[in-house]
Amino acid sequence: xxxxxxxxxxxxxxxxxxxxxxxxxxxxxxxxxxxxxxxxxxxxxxxxxxxxxxxxxxxxxxxxxxxxxxxxxxxxxxxxxxxxxxxxxxxxxxxxxxxxxxxxxxxxxxxxxxxxxxxxxxxxxxxxxxxxxxxxxxxxxxxxxxxxxxxxxxxxxxxxxxxxxxxxxxxxxxxxxxxxxxxxxxxxxxxxxxxxxxxxxxxxxxxxxxxxxxxxxxxxxxxxxxxxxxxxxxxxxxxxxxxxxxxxxxxxxxxxxxxxxxxxxxxxxxxxxxxxxxxxxxxxxxxxxxxxxxxxxxxxxxxxxxxxxxxxxxxxxxxxxxxxxxxxxxxxxxxxxxxxxxxxxxxxxxxxxxxxxxxxxxxxxxxxxxxxxxxxxxxxxxxxxx
Numbered sequence: 001x002x003x004x005x006x007x008x009x010x011x012x013x014x015x016x017x018x019x020x021x022x023x024x025x026x027x028x029x030x031x032x033x034x035x036x037x038x039x040x041x042x043x044x045x046x047x048x049x050x051x052x053x054x055x056x057x058x059x060x061x062x063x064x065x066x067x068x069x070x071x072x073x074x075x076x077x078x079x080x081x082x083x084x085x086x087x088x089x090x091x092x093x094x095x096x097x098x099x100x101x102x103x104x105x106x107x108x109x110x111x112x113x114x115x116x117x118x119x120x121x122x123x124x125x126x127x128x129x130x131x132x133x134x135x136x137x138x139x140x141x142x143x144x145x146x147x148x149x150x151x152x153x154x155x156x157x158x159x160x161x162x163x164x165x166x167x168x169x170x171x172x173x174x175x176x177x178x179x180x181x182x183x184x185x186x187x188x189x190x191x192x193x194x195x196x197x198x199x200x201x202x203x204x205x206x207x208x209x210x211x212x213x214x215x216x217x218x219x220x221x222x223x224x225x226x227x228x229x230x231x232x233x234x235x236x237x238x239x240x241x242x243x244x245x246x247x248x249x250x251x252x253x254x255x256x257x258x259x260x261x262x263x264x265x266x267x268x269x270x271x272x273x274x275x276x277x278x279x280x281x282x283x284x285x286x287x288x289x290x291x292x293x294x295x296x297x298x299x300x301x302x303x304x305x306x307x308x309x310x311x312x313x314x315x316x317x318x319x320x321x322x323x324x325x326x327x328x329x330x331x332x333x334x335x336x337x338x339x340x341x342x343x344x345x346x347x348x349x350x351x352x353x354x355x356x357x358x359x360x361x362x363x364x365x366x367x368x369x370x371x372x373x374x375x376x377x378x379x380x381x382x383x384x385x386x
Contacts, residue, residue, distance in 0.1 A: 009143045012136065015088035020132045025217045028092060028133060029206055031122050032083040032162040061181055061292055062103040062275055068172065076173055078103035080278075081118045081166020082330060085202045086252055089133045093140025094256045096165035099278065099331040101148055105263035106276040106334055108179035109171050115145055117155035120164035137165050148258055182294050183272035184337035190299060190362035191343055193262045193350060194254045194333025195386035196282055197310035200320050201251035204233065204313055208244045232317045243309055250307050250386065254356070255331040261353040262334040268349075269342040277332035283325025286335060286362075286375035299375035301325070301362035305384040325377050337364055359384060 013019070017026040063078045080100045086092050097115070104112055121134050145152055155167060171178075207230040213219040233239040259276060266274055275289040283301065290299045304311075304323065314322040321327050338346055347358045367373060 007146045007149075009147060011143065012090055012139070015090060015136070022129055022132060025213070026129060027087050027209065028084045028089055028163070029087055029202070030218070030221075031124055061288065062106045063109075065107075065178070065180075072174055074173055074175070074178070076104060076107065076109055076171045076178060077168065079118070079166070079168040081164050083162050083164060085199075085330060086255075087205075088252075089136035090140035091252055091256060092163075093137035093142075093165055094144045095140075095252075095331050096137070097141045097144035097148070097167070098256055098258050100167045100169045101144075101150075102259045102276040102278070102331055102334075104169050104171055105259040106274050107181065108263050108266040108271060108274070109173060109177065110260060110263045110267070111171060111177075112148060112150040112169050113171050114153045114169075115150055116168040116170075117141060117152050117157075118164065118166045118168070119155065119157045120160035120162065121157065122161060122163040123159050124161050125163075133163060137163070141165060141167070144256070144258070148260055179266055179271055179273065181273040181275060181289055182292050184289075184293050184297055184299075184364045185272060185295060185339075186297055186364055186366050187340060188272060188337045188364040189340050189343045189360050190286075190301065190335060190337055190364065191347060191358055192277070192282075192305060192333050192335050192361045193259065193354075193358040194257070194277070194356070195250070195305045195307050196277070196327065196329060196332070197247075197307035197314075197322060197386075198251040198255055198330055198332065199328045200310040200313055200322060201247040201307050203318075203320075204230075204239075204310070205244055205248040207233065208241065229317055233313060236316045237309070237312050239309065239313075247307050247310060254307075254333075257331075257354060257356065259334050261350055262336070262358075265346050265350050265353075266334070266336055269346040270339055271346075272337045272339070274334050274336035276334055277329050279328045279330070281321065281326040281328055282332075282335075283375060283377055286325070289335065289337075290373045290375040293373050296367045296371060296373060297364050298367045298373065299362055300365050301375060301377045301381065303359055303361040303382045303384060304377075305357075305359045305361070305386050308385045311383050311385075323377075323381070323383075333358070335361070357386075 210222040210226040211230040
């Protein structure tokens with residue numbers, strides 16, 4: 001289904017550094033370690049650090065919801081940013097924007113009133129590299145805002161060793177324009193709108209690229225573990241370049257896709273609460289959502305839709321905690337609680353809009369422990385290859 005009102009975006013060709021008079025070996029992902037090591041403080045440590053912040057328990061949820069001085073209206077605000085994890089600076093900007101807006105969408109908010117951009121230009125790049133990368137990241141971020149029917153109206157730019165892009169998204173909403181993430185009921189099903197495994201896919205791509213480098217092309221600067229991991233992919237999994245590229249392209253498409261249509265479907269099909277799956281992983285965010293419920297319920301997660309072959313990498317090469325539910329995702333899918341009778345229509349209409357599948361990944365059950373709200377993955381979850 002094509003939206004005739006969708007803005008027309010004139011995106012640049014896929015990034016080729018030589019087209020911008022840069023070295024053919026230039027790669028954006030070489031300018032940060034955070035893709036390998038993760039870019040968030042551990043969830044439990046963060047909760048401890050934030051325990052005295054004024055927002056109380058709600059500090060763990062996706063957005064700040066603050067009643068304004070104007071009766072009937074709330075200001076819904078979120079902020080996020082991240083480091084390079086894809087090779088194309090334009091796509092990095094698109095993903096950065098989608099990632100920021102996703103927290104609004106997780107509350108069923110479909111209209112964003114304004115976006116402020118947070119941008120760090122890398123001091124580790126030459127001035128020529130920095131100018132090219134920064135312009136393309138800004139362009140990608142701005143184009144994605146246009147697709148979301150919103151605009152960048154300000155922000156902050158600094159110099160930093162690692163490039164960063166992200167921002168602040170804000171929406172002023174009436175009560176009926178957003179969904180509090182606290183209404184899940186026993187018998188509801190849990191639907192996930194994007195596959196898992198993006199962190200694994202972007203790392204496998206870098207292992208492969210680094211292993212193909214020759215002397216004089218930066219091979220001497222490559223972390224030695226990248227050679228080891230890629231060789232294990234070949235020896236244990238018979239993985240090919242085609243496998244790597246397919247997984248990477250699936251990850252980039254998924255991360256850059258706005259969750260806005262999902263937010264619209266949340267409203268239409270009476271969603272009772274949702275979150276988006278990002279840095280704390282599938283289970284980490286599911287636990288946050290479960291703990292926020294009014295009813296004493298638990299989330300039983302039985303299905304993991306994973307980018308093709310990434311579960312094998314996680315099992316045989318390097319454990320990203322993917323199957324355990326703690327592998328970081330960037331700009332991941334919405335995880336929403338829906339009345340069981342509405343789930344099929346939700347998924348079918350969302351697929352017609354986005355061209356991508358979603359999955360029933362769990363169910364809301366009565367908690368076995370009094371006053372304890374939690375989420376857990378069953379002992380042998382179903383792995384769906386995407």
